[in-house]
Amino acid sequence: MSRNRKHPDDELKCIRLGHCLKIRRDYLMRTQDSIGAEIGVSRQQVSRYESGENKVSVPCFWRYAKALEIDPCRLASVAFTLDHKRAYQRALVLDDTIEDSIHALVRKLPDEGALVAVWEFLSSKFEGGDDGET
Incomplete structure (x- = not known):
């Protein structure tokens, strides 16, 4: 390949x-204007990145991820391993919503024992310990 x-x-x-x-x-x-200003490119360039018309350089990608308040590794992982917009949506938006809900719940727990119980329950759900069926 040339x-x-x-x-x-x-x-x-x-x-x-x-x-x-x-x-x-x-x-x-x-x-797009606010992101462009933060990462040092024009609104038009942000539009080209979002449409896939232009490649994002590694340094720009790093700044972009920071501006989007997401870990660059997570962003890359989602973009390059998932293959459907719905999957992107879940990984980039819904996970944050779930995380925010968990943090709110944890703040309301009465004691450390309750926190441990919630942690064990969630761990069993996400580590394959329970398939969710009763």
Whole structure:
């Protein structure tokens, strides 16, 4: 393959990453202008990243993730391992909502024993200890 030819998966990866960037930005109710100003690019460039038209450089990706208040590794993992917008939505938005709900619940627990009980219950659900059927 010549140096000037794109790898067949490059375009798809740019599109997937762009979907993730837009979903996360929308979730945070941020504008393309505000993200662009924070990461040092124009609103038009943010639009090109979100549409998958342009690739995001590694340094820009790092700044982008920071602006979107998400770990860059999590963002990359979601963008490059999941293959459907609904999956992106769940991984980038709903997980935060669930996490916020858990934090609110933990703050209301009466004592450490209750916290341990909740922790053990959640651990069993997410580590395959209980399939959720009764």
